[in-house]
Amino acid sequence: MKLNIALLAGDGIGPEVVDQAVKVCDAIAAKYDHEITWKPALTGAAAIDAVGEPYPDETHEICASADAVLFGAIGHPRFDNDPSAKVRPEQGLLKMRQKLGLFANVRPTFTFPSLIDKSPLKRERIEGTDLIILRELTGGIYFGERGRKDDNHTAFDTMTYQRFEIERLAKKGFEMAMKRSKKLCCVDKANVLESSRLWRETVQAMEKDYPEVEVSYEFVDATAMRLIQWPKGYDVIITANLFGDILTDEASVISGSMGLMPSSSVGSKVSLYEPIHGSYPQAAGKDIANPLATVLSAAMLFEDLELTKEAEEIRRVVNKSLAEGIVTEDLAEGGKSYKTSEVGDWLAKNI
Amino acid sequence: MKLNIALLAGDGIGPEVVDQAVKVCDAIAAKYDHEITWKPALTGAAAIDAVGEPYPDETHEICASADAVLFGAIGHPRFDNDPSAKVRPEQGLLKMRQKLGLFANVRPTFTFPSLIDKSPLKRERIEGTDLIILRELTGGIYFGERGRKDDNHTAFDTMTYQRFEIERLAKKGFEMAMKRSKKLCCVDKANVLESSRLWRETVQAMEKDYPEVEVSYEFVDATAMRLIQWPKGYDVIITANLFGDILTDEASVISGSMGLMPSSSVGSKVSLYEPIHGSYPQAAGKDIANPLATVLSAAMLFEDLELTKEAEEIRRVVNKSLAEGIVTEDLAEGGKSYKTSEVGDWLAKNI
Ligand SMILES: CC(C)[C@H](C(=O)O)[C@@H](O)C(=O)O
Ligand SMILES: CC(C)[C@H](C(=O)O)[C@@H](O)C(=O)O
Numbered sequence: 001m002k003l004n005i006a007l008l009a010g011d012g013i014g015p016e017v018v019d020q021a022v023k024v025c026d027a028i029a030a031k032y033d034h035e036i037t038w039k040p041a042l043t044g045a046a047a048i049d050a051v052g053e054p055y056p057d058e059t060h061e062i063c064a065s066a067d068a069v070l071f072g073a074i075g076h077p078r079f080d081n082d083p084s085a086k087v088r089p090e091q092g093l094l095k096m097r098q099k100l101g102l103f104a105n106v107r108p109t110f111t112f113p114s115l116i117d118k119s120p121l122k123r124e125r126i127e128g129t130d131l132i133i134l135r136e137l138t139g140g141i142y143f144g145e146r147g148r149k150d151d152n153h154t155a156f157d158t159m160t161y162q163r164f165e166i167e168r169l170a171k172k173g174f175e176m177a178m179k180r181s182k183k184l185c186c187v188d189k190a191n192v193l194e195s196s197r198l199w200r201e202t203v204q205a206m207e208k209d210y211p212e213v214e215v216s217y218e219f220v221d222a223t224a225m226r227l228i229q230w231p232k233g234y235d236v237i238i239t240a241n242l243f244g245d246i247l248t249d250e251a252s253v254i255s256g257s258m259g260l261m262p263s264s265s266v267g268s269k270v271s272l273y274e275p276i277h278g279s280y281p282q283a284a285g286k287d288i289a290n291p292l293a294t295v296l297s298a299a300m301l302f303e304d305l306e307l308t309k310e311a312e313e314i315r316r317v318v319n320k321s322l323a324e325g326i327v328t329e330d331l332a333e334g335g336k337s338y339k340t341s342e343v344g345d346w347l348a349k350n351i
Numbered sequence: 352m353k354l355n356i357a358l359l360a361g362d363g364i365g366p367e368v369v370d371q372a373v374k375v376c377d378a379i380a381a382k383y384d385h386e387i388t389w390k391p392a393l394t395g396a397a398a399i400d401a402v403g404e405p406y407p408d409e410t411h412e413i414c415a416s417a418d419a420v421l422f423g424a425i426g427h428p429r430f431d432n433d434p435s436a437k438v439r440p441e442q443g444l445l446k447m448r449q450k451l452g453l454f455a456n457v458r459p460t461f462t463f464p465s466l467i468d469k470s471p472l473k474r475e476r477i478e479g480t481d482l483i484i485l486r487e488l489t490g491g492i493y494f495g496e497r498g499r500k501d502d503n504h505t506a507f508d509t510m511t512y513q514r515f516e517i518e519r520l521a522k523k524g525f526e527m528a529m530k531r532s533k534k535l536c537c538v539d540k541a542n543v544l545e546s547s548r549l550w551r552e553t554v555q556a557m558e559k560d561y562p563e564v565e566v567s568y569e570f571v572d573a574t575a576m577r578l579i580q581w582p583k584g585y586d587v588i589i590t591a592n593l594f595g596d597i598l599t600d601e602a603s604v605i606s607g608s609m610g611l612m613p614s615s616s617v618g619s620k621v622s623l624y625e626p627i628h629g630s631y632p633q634a635a636g637k638d639i640a641n642p643l644a645t646v647l648s649a650a651m652l653f654e655d656l657e658l659t660k661e662a663e664e665i666r667r668v669v670n671k672s673l674a675e676g677i678v679t680e681d682l683a684e685g686g687k688s689y690k691t692s693e694v695g696d697w698l699a700k701n702i
């Protein structure tokens with residue numbers, strides 16, 4: 001297969017982790033006879049520095065015409081504590097999601113047998129966890145009207161949802177549930193928010209089309225609790241943009257390491273693959289960041305292109321590296337650790 | 352001291368748990384020579400059934416003229432899955448918070464030596480946790496404009512914050528931090544939301560008035576993760592209404608049982624004390640609900656009235672009941688368990 005993959009390294013540790021995923025993908029391509037053309041493009045703080053905005057048109061062209069996008073991370077602390085900054089790296093991320101129509105963020109949460117004791121949670125609570133949070137990604141309070149009023153003394157943001165946005169996401173949720181344990185949980189705050197009531201109403205109306213799926217409804221505060229108490233109770237969770245942002249990061253704790261959790265952001269034309277960890281600026285340039293989340297995101301990329309063998313090969317070699325202790329310092333527990341680039345080399349060599 | 356306490360039992364297990372707190376308070380009053388006059392009033396689904404609305408004016412009068420309000424829980428499942436219900440128990444809660452001006456919800460999170468192994472989190476992660484989440488309670492998306500548009504196909508909610516609302520809460524946060532470990536963490540989503548940027552800007556401007564307090568800023572998604580990974584890293588957290596709703600429930604997991612976590616909702620005139628668990632309708636009327644969160648909320652009530660000895664006496668007797676296994680079935684771990692009312696009687700007798 002010929003593949004054009006847009007390569008958005010981004011900020012902080014983004015470039016380093018993405019490099020390792022490229023090595024792995026190239027090794028896969030060599031073994032399974034694919035031809036990958038990488039199309040690097042600027043994004044985030046890196047793009048602001050270079051061309052003055054975080055998601056330049058040229059980057060969009062490259063992404064829109066690619067078969068998939070591999071993404072590192074964006075964000076830089078120099079913008080975080082400056083509430084008055086006019087251009088922010090995150091705007092690039094949001095613009096990208098919106099312009100590429102990446103409406104569903106898919107974040108699986110699972111445990112790794114060799115790492116299960118690294119989790120702050122007790123083994124018996126998490127062993128066997130296998131859930132997916134499907135976060136709506138192009139609507140809600142991330143994209144509603146916002147601003148200041150009353151001479152700068154009032155600020156507001158609007159959480160808006162249209163029925164079709166909810167339907168589109170829920171459809172994907174029902175379909176995923178059908179391929180898994182047939183359980184769907186809609187998480188909202190319908191006891192307070194009107195937009196959540198629209199979510200609940202919309203999902204309820206779709207239940208009849210998927211009679212085999214057992215549907216439940218939870219308030220987001222309760223889910224924030226239950227997700228930690230008993231993650232095995234969940235199969236597929238669907239939720240709004242902001243709730244998903246919070247719950248997916250929270251869920252990453254289960255596996256014991258954010259450095260391992262991949263994600264995809266699915267659009268109707270092109271999809272994007274990225275680690276859920278951020279740009280982690282303190283580690284940037286030190287060749288110490290854990291590349292596995294990005295490598296596993298590349299596995300999701302192959303999976304979505306129905307290159308299942310390739311995806312499985314990547315997961316196999318990742319598990320092998322964990323089992324053999326070929327890991328970065330975050331996973332080394334005082335034992336021998338490897339550099340980011342060494343882990344990437346090892347993975348590529350073992351494919 | 353003469354005390355008028357409004358007694359809002361509410362729905363579900365509310366009446367049962369509140370009854371036990373009353374027994375305990377009466378025992379305290381007898382021992383320390385106070386005179387408590389209880390003023391029962393209707394709220395929640397119970398009030399809807401009786402008089403058609405969840406926070407009747409009469410209830411408000413009773414609360415507004417009381418020295419404090421002791422509250423059970425409200426909410427009933429019959430309203431939850433009916434997105435079209437016009438009157439909801441939760442509206443009563445929100446109206447009460449607003450009309451009484453209960454702007455700060457104080458939720459301590461701590462562990463109980465005798466229960467620490469009940470937590471889904473590993474002992475070494477949580478032992479010694481002592482943090483307070485201060486949730487803004489009368490603003491934000493809970494009270495902004497909301498509605499439907501486009502022929503019912505669009506729904507919206509507005510998150511609005513005024514500078515004085517943030518200042519008022521932050522002031523309380525700084526003051527609490529000064530009496531504790533002098534660490535304040537402002538949790539927001541300033542990389543996306545304008546209202547969060549107003550939060551950050553406002554808190555930053557207040558830093559100079561509390562030079563001894565070490566202030567940090569975090570995004571809510573990161574906090575949702577770190578709260579579980581390392582709760583001991585926090586002292587006082589201040590945050591917006593919706594974020595606080597999610598984070599406080601999440602934090603309750605740390606202690607291993609929601610049945611134990613008290614809270615206060617502080618206003619400029621009167622304050623309200625309530626367990627953080629909900630109305631738990633499945634258990635209602637069975638005399639099995641854990642009353643300790645409500646009893647410990649009563650301890651917060653005495654504390655706020657500067658009746659410190661009384662507050663300590665309540666905490667002492669609660670710890671004693673835990674140590675001696677005089678607990679409801681949720682804490683009994685297959686061992687002998689006691690009824691809600693039996694636990695209340697035991698506590699009162701041991702004061
Ligand atoms: C960087 C930020 C805008 C972003 C989000 O909130 O969506 C991030 O937290 C994420 O989850 O991808
Ligand atoms: C019942 C509900 C409206 C309420 C809230 O969201 O504030 C509850 O979850 C709470 O935290 O007290």
